[in-house]
Amino acid sequence: MDTTQIADAPPPTPQPSAGEQKRAARGATRPGDRIFLGLSRGSGILLLVIMAAIAGFLTYRAVLAISKDEGNFLTTFEWNTGVNPPVFGIAVLAYGTIVSSIIAMVIAVPVAVAIALFLTHYAPRRLSGPIAYVIDLLAAVPSIVYGLWGALILVPNLNGLFGWLNDYLGWTGIFDWQGGAARSMLTVGILLAIMILPIITNVSREVFRQVPQMHEEAALALGATRWEVIRMSVLPFGRSGVISASMLGLGRALGETMAVATVLSPDFLIHASLLDPGGGTFAQNIASKFSEATEFGRDALIASGLVLFVITLLVNGAARAIIARRKEYSGANA
Amino acid sequence: MSTAPSHAGKRSSTLQGGRLPKWAPYAIAAGSLALGIGISAAAGLSSSIQWALIAAILYILGTYVVAAKVENRRQAKDRVVTSLVWVAFLLAVVPLASLVWSTVQRGTKVLDGYFLSHSMGVVADSETGGGIYHAILGTLEQVGLATLIAAPIGVLTAIYLVEYGRGSLARAVTFFVDVMTGIPSIVAGLFILSIMLMFEMEPFGFAGSLALAILMMPVVVRSTEEMLKLVPNELREASLALGVPKWRTILKVVLPTSLGGITTGIMLSIARIAGETAPVLLLVFGSKFINSNPFEGAQASLPLYIYQQYGSGEAAAYDRAWAASLTLIAFIMILNLVARGLARWKAPKTGR
Numbered sequence: 001m002d003t004t005q006i007a008d009a010p011p012p013t014p015q016p017s018a019g020e021q022k023r024a025a026r027g028a029t030r031p032g033d034r035i036f037l038g039l040s041r042g043s044g045i046l047l048l049v050i051m052a053a054i055a056g057f058l059t060y061r062a063v064l065a066i067s068k069d070e071g072n073f074l075t076t077f078e079w080n081t082g083v084n085p086p087v088f089g090i091a092v093l094a095y096g097t098i099v100s101s102i103i104a105m106v107i108a109v110p111v112a113v114a115i116a117l118f119l120t121h122y123a124p125r126r127l128s129g130p131i132a133y134v135i136d137l138l139a140a141v142p143s144i145v146y147g148l149w150g151a152l153i154l155v156p157n158l159n160g161l162f163g164w165l166n167d168y169l170g171w172t173g174i175f176d177w178q179g180g181a182a183r184s185m186l187t188v189g190i191l192l193a194i195m196i197l198p199i200i201t202n203v204s205r206e207v208f209r210q211v212p213q214m215h216e217e218a219a220l221a222l223g224a225t226r227w228e229v230i231r232m233s234v235l236p237f238g239r240s241g242v243i244s245a246s247m248l249g250l251g252r253a254l255g256e257t258m259a260v261a262t263v264l265s266p267d268f269l270i271h272a273s274l275l276d277p278g279g280g281t282f283a284q285n286i287a288s289k290f291s292e293a294t295e296f297g298r299d300a301l302i303a304s305g306l307v308l309f310v311i312t313l314l315v316n317g318a319a320r321a322i323i324a325r326r327k328e329y330s331g332a333n334a
Numbered sequence: 335m336s337t338a339p340s341h342a343g344k345r346s347s348t349l350q351g352g353r354l355p356k357w358a359p360y361a362i363a364a365g366s367l368a369l370g371i372g373i374s375a376a377a378g379l380s381s382s383i384q385w386a387l388i389a390a391i392l393y394i395l396g397t398y399v400v401a402a403k404v405e406n407r408r409q410a411k412d413r414v415v416t417s418l419v420w421v422a423f424l425l426a427v428v429p430l431a432s433l434v435w436s437t438v439q440r441g442t443k444v445l446d447g448y449f450l451s452h453s454m455g456v457v458a459d460s461e462t463g464g465g466i467y468h469a470i471l472g473t474l475e476q477v478g479l480a481t482l483i484a485a486p487i488g489v490l491t492a493i494y495l496v497e498y499g500r501g502s503l504a505r506a507v508t509f510f511v512d513v514m515t516g517i518p519s520i521v522a523g524l525f526i527l528s529i530m531l532m533f534e535m536e537p538f539g540f541a542g543s544l545a546l547a548i549l550m551m552p553v554v555v556r557s558t559e560e561m562l563k564l565v566p567n568e569l570r571e572a573s574l575a576l577g578v579p580k581w582r583t584i585l586k587v588v589l590p591t592s593l594g595g596i597t598t599g600i601m602l603s604i605a606r607i608a609g610e611t612a613p614v615l616l617l618v619f620g621s622k623f624i625n626s627n628p629f630e631g632a633q634a635s636l637p638l639y640i641y642q643q644y645g646s647g648e649a650a651a652y653d654r655a656w657a658a659s660l661t662l663i664a665f666i667m668i669l670n671l672v673a674r675g676l677a678r679w680k681a682p683k684t685g686r
Binding site: 030032033035036037039040041042043044045046047048050051053054057058060061110111112114115117118122123137138140141142143144145146147148149151152153154160164194197198225226227228230248251252254255256257258261262283286287290295298299301302305308309312313315316317319320 | 384408409411412415416418419420422423425426429430432433436437486487488490491493494495497498499503504506507509510511512513514515516517518519520521522524525527528529531532548551552555579580581582584585602605606608609610611612615616637640641644652655656659662663666667670
């Protein structure tokens with residue numbers, strides 16, 4: 001376990017007096033104390049056990065499936081688990097997951113940072129409080145509702161944008177559009193961007209609000225314009241916060257299931273054009289293939305879920321590491 | 335600050351450079367809007383989105399040119415960024431407002447007492463009628479059971495981390511709680527599914543509760559931890575100095591002090607898991623009938639109901655999906671608002 005290097009900073013707990021600390025460390029003497037300590041430590045350990053069990057069970061079922069896979073699990077462009085011998089691979093899913101998440105990040109991060117700046121530095125004071133509150137609430141809207149909205153409202157409204165992209169950028173091949181419903185990777189990316197916007201905005205806003213007033217006032221006193229204040233004191237201070245906020249958003253985009261499953265019309269091909277319907281993501285594939293899958297098919301889906309699990313673990317671990325490092329540097333608001 | 339060289343001749347003697355009058359942005363906005371509409375009309379563009387975009391681009395360009403002429407380049411850049419930030423904000427408001435608006439507008443179409451009190455038992459997807467009673471029942475039971483599991487474990491873990499936790503075990507728990515927050519809901523569902531496959535179980539409501547509990551635990555731990563840290567140490571020390579055992583100090587002093595905050599955290603985490611679809615899809619499977627027993631047989635749930643109604647592709651089913659969405663959002667928003675209200679109401683007691 002590489003926990004020590006990532007979670008090096010101990011949780012900033014209130015400092016008990018030295019005597020109390022020693023007593024707590026040695027363990028309690030009274031039976032009530034012992035039971036209570038046992039219970040609370042037990043639940044902590046239970047959490048660790050659950051994490052280990054998730055990894056263990058998923059790996060076990062995944063191995064069952066992959067050992068019977070006739071194709072290469074990583075590079076096959078197919079998902080046939082019902083036939084004998086079964087052939088399936090995650091190439092298309094990995095591509096779709098990564099591409100849709102990248103599109104989402106490219107759209108969401110600049111906009112979210114701009115909104116966070118708007119709320120902390122540009123909006124009238126009276127407006128910024130309620131707006132921040134509403135954005136907070138929007139972060140709680142369930143993904144299935146975003147999915148329903150995306151499929152029934154967003155998709156028909158994207159035809160104009162897709163036509164425009166095809167007219168002017170179609171020659172690149174990336175924005176080539178054959179017509180038909182706008183249920184493609186780009187649509188998924190746009191919807192994911194809308195979904196993760198509130199989260200990234202919230203975290204970034206918190207970080208921007210913590211910028212020391214002194215830094216900003218010093219810049220202002222030197223005659224800086226508002227943009228120069230932001231560029232010289234706000235953004236450098238908030239950079240790691242924004243990065244970790246983006247990683248949290250990325251983690252959500254990677255694992256998003258229902259919104260993608262409702263909006264995308266999937267197939268098992270990698271399309272050069274982002275506007276062509278097709279492709280798939282890990283989570284979407286699990287949700288849409290699940291109901292028809294045999295027991296072996298479910299094992300295969302679990303195998304793809306394991307890959308998703310590992311990817312999100314890495315992304316979230318990285319985000320936490322950045323946050324932890326930032327806490328060390330700025331002791332003021334740890 | 336010296337004046338820009340471009341108009342040094344005009345203003346070189348004063349300390350202050352040129353300044354645009356207060357009304358200038360509005361004038362530029364009006365001008366670019368008129369020009370944008372003019373260009374669009376001339377080019378025969380029908381979409382109002384394109385009109386707005388052209389006007390916005392014209393506004394930004396116009397601002398830069400005018401400000402660079404009258405003031406200086408730095409001011410011009412500042413003004414451009416200001417308008418970009420506003421544009422980004424307005425751009426983001428459009429989809430989010432549309433989401434809320436369309437849910438309310440379309441959801442109220444079939445949402446009434448009948449809809450809330452009937453199931454889909456004898457209604458085909460293409461027919462009108464039917465309701466979400468079975469789904470509400472399923473959601474309440476699954477979420478309730480998940481809360482019964484996750485809340486005590488989460489709160490106890492937080493107590494361990496704040497009151498007892500030292501050393502490597504506490505560090506490991508802290509780290510993995512963080513990691514657990516990021517588990518995609520479908521992976522939690524797959525985990526329970528892999529156990530169910532092993533014992534050859536059929537889908538039932540409680541399996542969904544287990545997956546939801548996994549998603550809920552880290553959220554409860556995080557929020558409870560924050561609240562326990564807010565309890566002033568003087569309270570603990572006063573109690574311990576009176577000879578009260580530590581466990582009674584925690585139960586009688588620390589927890590009551592932070593109860594409001596802990597409740598808020600638990601309610602927010604309930605709001606989070608109530609909208610989860612993926613694990614319920616894998617483990618509870620959905621049903622058209624009222625099944626009040628979460629321990630046997632497939633159950634419905636509100637988010638899953640939305641997904642399945644959408645999936646059927648019928649107009650009547652879309653209406654039901656919107657109405658169910660509105661119900662779900664209303665439930666989650668009420669939970670959120672009550673939780674936040676509670677937090678605000680209880681706030682002074684946490685000591686500041």
